[in-house]
Amino acid sequence: MTQKRIVIIGGSAAGPKTAARARRLDPRARVTLIERGPDLSMASCGYPYYVGGVFDSRNSLIETPTGVPRNPGFFKNAKDIDALINTEVTRIDRAARTVHWKNVLSGEESSLPYDKLMISTGSTPKMPPIEGIHLDGVTTLQSMKDADYLRRVRDEKSVKKAIIIGGGLIGIETAEALQLAGIQITVVEVMDQLLPFLDGQLAKLVENHCRAKGVNVILENGVASFLGENGRLTGVKLASGTELPCELAVVAVGVKPNSALAREAGLTIGETGGIKVNKHMGTSDPDIYAAGDCVEICNCITGAQAYAPMGDLANLQGRVAADNMILGDSVHFSGTINTGICKIFDFAAGATGLTEAAARAAGLDVETVVNASPDKPGFMGAGLLISKMIVERSTGRLLGYQCVGPGDVSKQIAQGAMAIRGQLTVEKMLDLDLPYAPPFSLAIDHFIASVHIMDNKLKGVMRGISTSEVRRMQCSGEKGTWFLDARGPEEFEAMRLGIGEVLIPLGALRRRLGELPEDKDTPIVCFCKISLRGYEAAIILQDAGYTNVRVMEGGIMAWPFPREK
Amino acid sequence: MTQKRIVIIGGSAAGPKTAARARRLDPRARVTLIERGPDLSMASCGYPYYVGGVFDSRNSLIETPTGVPRNPGFFKNAKDIDALINTEVTRIDRAARTVHWKNVLSGEESSLPYDKLMISTGSTPKMPPIEGIHLDGVTTLQSMKDADYLRRVRDEKSVKKAIIIGGGLIGIETAEALQLAGIQITVVEVMDQLLPFLDGQLAKLVENHCRAKGVNVILENGVASFLGENGRLTGVKLASGTELPCELAVVAVGVKPNSALAREAGLTIGETGGIKVNKHMGTSDPDIYAAGDCVEICNCITGAQAYAPMGDLANLQGRVAADNMILGDSVHFSGTINTGICKIFDFAAGATGLTEAAARAAGLDVETVVNASPDKPGFMGAGLLISKMIVERSTGRLLGYQCVGPGDVSKQIAQGAMAIRGQLTVEKMLDLDLPYAPPFSLAIDHFIASVHIMDNKLKGVMRGISTSEVRRMQCSGEKGTWFLDARGPEEFEAMRLGIGEVLIPLGALRRRLGELPEDKDTPIVCFCKISLRGYEAAIILQDAGYTNVRVMEGGIMAWPFPREK
Secondary structure, eight states: OOOOEEEEEOOSSHHHHHHHHHHHHOTTSEEEEEOSSSOSSOOGGGHHHHHTTSOOOGGGGTBOTTSOBOSHHHHHHHHOEEEEOSEEEEEEETTTTEEEEEETTTOOEEEEEOSEEEEOOOEEEOOOOOBTTTSBTEEOSSSHHHHHHHHHHHHHTOOSEEEEEOOSHHHHHHHHHHHHTTOEEEEEOSSSSSOTTSOHHHHHHHHHHHHHTTOEEEOSOOEEEEEEETTEEEEEEETTSOEEEOSEEEEOSOEEEOOHHHHHTTOOBOTTSSEEOOTTSBOSSTTEEEOSTTEEEEBTTTOOEEOOOOHHHHHHHHHHHHHHHHHOSOOOOOOBOOOEEEEETTEEEEEEEOOHHHHHHTTOOEEEEEEEEESSOGGGOOOEEEEEEEEETTTOBEEEEEEEESSOHHHHHHHHHHHHHTTOBHHHHTTOOOOOOTTTOOSSOHHHHHHHHHHHHHTTSOOEEOHHHHHHHHHHTOOOOEEEEOSOHHHHHHOOOOSSOEEOOHHHHGGGGGGSOSOTTSOEEEEOSSSHHHHHHHHHHHHTTOSSEEEETTGGGGOOSOOOO | OOOOEEEEEOOSSHHHHHHHHHHHHOTTSEEEEEOSSSOSSOOGGGHHHHHTTSOOOGGGGTBOTTSOBOSHHHHHHHHOEEEEOSEEEEEEETTTTEEEEEETTTOOEEEEEOSEEEEOOOEEEOOOOOBTTTSBTEEOSSSHHHHHHHHHHHHHTOOSEEEEEOOSHHHHHHHHHHHHTTOEEEEEOSSSSSOTTSOHHHHHHHHHHHHHTTOEEEOSOOEEEEEEETTEEEEEEETTSOEEEOSEEEEOSOEEEOOHHHHHTTOOBOTTSSEEOOTTSBOSSTTEEEOSTTEEEEBTTTOOEEOOOOHHHHHHHHHHHHHHHHHOSOOOOOOBOOOEEEEETTEEEEEEEOOHHHHHHTTOOEEEEEEEEESSOGGGTOOEEEEEEEEETTTOBEEEEEEEESSOHHHHHHHHHHHHHTTOBHHHHTTOOOOOOTTTOOSSOHHHHHHHHHHHHHTTSOOEEOHHHHHHHHHHTOOOOEEEEOSOHHHHHHOOOOSSOEEOOHHHHGGGGGGSOSOTTSOEEEEOSSSHHHHHHHHHHHHTTOSOEEEETTGGGGOOSOOOO
């Protein structure tokens, strides 16, 4: 039997996973891993936490849990994988089934034949062609080198002010890291919100939390130029004209697939710029597979092609590619449902599936629910969760779920992701049997409570209105809607919206109905802290003949706008 | 329109939920809630945490989150529900559609007509007919009164030693609570393991943790009699003959459904002793519904009737019953998949679906995987998870999932429960898109890693052996199996099983193959700390021609038996 030659280009996530899996499936294969940089299998998602000082050992990023460096010696001894580092593949010769490589340090060049080739060349941070972007002090956070640089900035305490360009996942994680390093942070984002995997209202809650932690956030503004003196960054000039002094700028406006090598080899490239792969992670050449940040994949919900450069997906794709490279095309990769999560100070923010905006853009008829409730009973030291659930109205199938707050967001998003994979509908989720005990959950878990509210909305038992819509009314000076706060007087004294609302505690509402507008068609919006009492108030009013009663979903806890107090 | 009369017997969980939901669906109905005890809607699952001092405010158990006592006044004002407390329903007259009640304090008796009746009479702790069980100092932990008593025991510090009879959920939670109260605890259990929702091996890990926290655990032994002096408990005598001195004993050997009232009214009672209900939560009388701890329900996986007295299910059933009582039978309750979780000191232990034992008893052909891995990267302060996954071999469908350890067990169990509800198979779970970021998860989440191992086992890429089977070999003195520990020498020095294993670090194995037995048919078992290196070692040995190589699943971390060091 001839020895199968497996060559893998790229040593970050998908590549090493493919190599290890291929080795396990075929102990006789010759497996070669080629990496342009000096490190292999770096825990790159951990960079922000190293920079922020969550841990201090740089080695943690490049070692196994038992402290063995993941260098070529480790790959050889533990896995019988030949790993070439500091080695760039310059060309793929598909006809000769050979890759040509060059050692970037020694200049040595050679070639290597393959039977099956894997391209996992990853991605590169987008660097917009802005004046001054090459100044000292402008960086990204994508490589070990970047992490080393920013960690040095932290340790030397030489920087007072930094600007993060981009309010996505990496931008937010970097903002937290540098803020924890004692640096005054401004995040500049061209869109009108942070974290595009969230709809605007939940993103606004995250923004408020960032501000509360001392991070300045500037939305709907971009960087026009980086300002410098003697080659060093001194500030940025925004599109609006404002100049902000800073000694450090981190560009985090997304990444683009490293697909040039594949393109030059004549492989098909997708619309997103990622390498086109089939469900087996195969490219347009039957002997070449691709995985990780360099490919485009399928969105399982819309069926559209998507670019989803996530570390977990890279690993899963690498496993699928290895199976198919060794055993023949037999295993599928389903695609992504865009699940993501990040920690931001005392909050977590996560999402899975489609946002409302994305679902509507895809032409889907959706119903949404915003829900605010603690993750467990108050006496157990609860954390608040504010979530948004999106379902398809005609089928009741779950399309998306987002959650933010200090509570156990991770479990909520995991539940949402599993429900989407299981194609669960509202009807099937009404009586989920989830793990309940006071240290972990409410008797009716937050997720199930959201399903119940959704059921109420779909059946017309409850009509909702978003805080955003109420805010729009407030800002436009639109009159005619009557706002009812159903909390108690002490709660009202401690905190209130101040949108002209009338306080009538739920327990007093039935005997104080006379204080409501005489016209039963008056639009009325009820709420309370989380709008459970608001919901019960709405039912009392509907029963009293009011025809146009809505509940402000999520209540004051989901209100991300300024309050009177 | 005539006002619908809804009467609900029982004011703990299912009852108040039904009452509140019925009120919201029909604001004109007359809703009456009748409770035998003095309290309503108690957070009874919180009792152990009050007893243990996790919180000190008794009111937290009987108040709304904003501090309003859930008394009859609250139910009247906030929900327009008539709540009668200290009131026992003595008889249901189905022909006259009337319930007869008696005030247990005043002795007043009367009756109340209903159009729809709900029975949510809950459960009562089983009290085995053991000599001395009525001594002062023998109690349960099911009522506010019990909680008050045990909290007083805690605060007075009058008890030095207590015995918990029963090692199920309530027993374990009570053991922790009283241990935290400074009392020396012994748990006595008749079965050969704690927590019957776990298979033995995982239960043993929980037992070890209890012991490490100073709790004495006695298995396969029961209480023969309670010993006393002057009416006060002084000790227990075990079935084995041993006498253990103690001043407090908590009986936690399970609960039985309070179905006598239903039985006397001629309603059908199920085999488990719970009231028989259809999928609408309706009893054998079309005007009578039942929910909560007093009913028996369906096990969604086996289809068998089950008794599942859990607070979360009671709430979900109450909602279904209310919908059907008010709107006509239109909503289903699916049943239970036996999801449960509990905190025990620094561990959590949870399960969903069938145990291996239950699945085999149901005649299912199963494959299992035990997996040990951290819940997130080590540099983020990971917690270990040890889990067991059970699937049906022929279909690959997930049947059950258990998890214990200091890590984020709750999310793991939630994922398992959602997967079972979504009827997911191994194939569909190989590439789950779950929320990944270092503060929350590994790039390949523990759950997905278990699926990958399962896939390997089902495809014959890996052969596993349980720690229990290895232990059996060790204890029986069975010779002939060769044990390979694939860790490093420092790890071996710090901790090792001592079952005659040979240490050959994975990285040295290929060049040290000569140290293995000459006979290629020798049974070999490979392992390491979590058996990832053990798995890679097994593949090397198989490639070297060894025909009978197995991996000890979960490695040393899943080994619950005594170690050499």
